Amino acid sequence: MTSHDAPGTAVVTGASSGIGWEYATRLAARGWGLVLVARRAERLDVLAKEALKEGAAGVETLVADLGSPEDLSRVVERASGGDVDLVVNNAGINGYGTFAEVDPGLLTRVVNVNVVALTALTRAAVPGMLVRGRGAVVNVASLLAFAGDLPPDPFPGGPSTPGRRGTR
Numbered sequence: 337m338t339s340h341d342a343p344g345t346a347v348v349t350g351a352s353s354g355i356g357w358e359y360a361t362r363l364a365a366r367g368w369g370l371v372l373v374a375r376r377a378e379r380l381d382v383l384a385k386e387a388l389k390e391g392a393a394g395v396e397t398l399v400a401d402l403g404s405p406e407d408l409s410r411v412v413e414r415a416s417g418g419d420v421d422l423v424v425n426n427a428g429i430n431g432y433g434t435f436a437e438v439d440p441g442l443l444t445r446v447v448n449v450n451v452v453a454l455t456a457l458t459r460a461a462v463p464g465m466l467v468r469g470r471g472a473v474v475n476v477a478s479l480l481a482f483a484g485d486l487p488p489d490p491f492p493g494g495p496s497t498p499g500r501r502g503t504r
């Protein structure tokens with residue numbers, strides 16, 4: 337699959353702050369259309385206005401908790417629309433602590449947001465990319481995925497950062 341510089345439509349998860357916000361703003365300045373995903377509607381609205389000023393071809397906001405199957409299915413439906421050229425799987429959460437002690441509910445949320453949603457959104461968008469012969473997927477991960485090799489200090493809770501993308 338090839339990817340090139342011509343702007344298209346990008347789905348950016350976790351767009352309401354940090355790295356996702358920055359991705360969205362920079363894509364907007366290059367004339368991309370944006371589908372912005374996060375839970376905080378008011379922040380997505382602020383970003384949408386900013387992105388349009390920057391030059392975005394269009395902006396949609398999808399308020400969704402990617403850890404919720406119902407919300408995820410709405411985002412998957414949009415990502416499978418056939419017009420998505422770029423998926424930035426950026427939304428991510430952490431669960432620090434030793435594996436045997438970490439809250440099982442938190443573990444489930446980490447896996448749902450960091451792994452299940454990423455996989456489902458990618459699967460939804462890739463067929464359209466193949467048809468058009470262009471597209472890309474960016475998975476934002478963390479070097480903490482390799483923290484299992486490190487001594488407990490300075491990381492709180494020791495070597496387990498369960499569910500980080502890329503965890504061995």
Ligand SMILES: NC(=O)c1ccc[n+]([C@@H]2O[C@H](COP(=O)([O-])OP(=O)(O)OC[C@H]3O[C@@H](n4cnc5c(N)ncnc54)[C@H](OP(=O)(O)O)[C@@H]3O)[C@@H](O)[C@H]2O)c1
Pocket residue numbers: 349350351352353354355356373374375376377379400401402403426427428429449476477478479
């Ligand atoms: N900053 C770093 O130094 C660093 C280092 C390594 C890796 N990373 C990774 O980079 C990514 C972005 O990090 P960041 O520092 O920019 O973090 P951030 O500012 O906390 O942003 C996280 C984003 O994810 C969204 N999000 C969290 N849970 C979500 C959920 N259940 N459903 C939908 N959206 C959700 C948040 O939006 P809402 O709260 O509005 O839902 C927010 O927009 C993460 O995957 C993080 O693990 C960051």
